Amino acid sequence: MAMNHGCYQSIINLGYIWEYGRTGERDYQEAYQCYALAAALADSGEAAYKLGDMYSRGKFVERDMAKAYQLWSRSLDLAEDIVEIAQPAIRIAQLLLPRTASLRVPSAIPCAPSSSSSRRRLAFASTSTMARPTTASASRRPSRARRGPGEGQGDH
Secondary structure: OOHHHOOHHHHHHHHHHHHHOOOOOOOHHHHHHHHHHHHHHOOOHHHHHHHHHHHHHOOOOOOOHHHHHHHHHHHHHHOOOHHHHHHHHHHHHHHHOOOOOOOOOOOOOOOOOOOHHHHHHHHHHHHHOOOOOOHHHHHHOOOHHHOOOOOOOOOO
């Protein structure tokens, strides 16, 4: 019903259902049509991101990495929070970095949060840890750079 009233998020959600076969059979054509419709109805970073994925994987459409890059860039331009920025940024980085580059993601960092609440926690955690200390709190902590060799390290 929401889709019939132009709610683009419901259209994207329907695309996910078709793409991943949540109700049984996968249908990439239906998924593509849902993502394309959502992207046409509104400036949706998520719809552009999912269309980019379909082009990069050659699902229903011919594989076209230039088109995928273009769509992921559009998604990045429309991003409003850290999670929306991270998804297309990772895809673009994977495309641009040489295959020989060895990048490891620590196992303690969740790469794909499973729910919107965990995405919010991840976004909050990543923004709160980036905050710089105030001048008062910075002056209370001794700087490691000012310590001499062996100072403050205990008797190990």
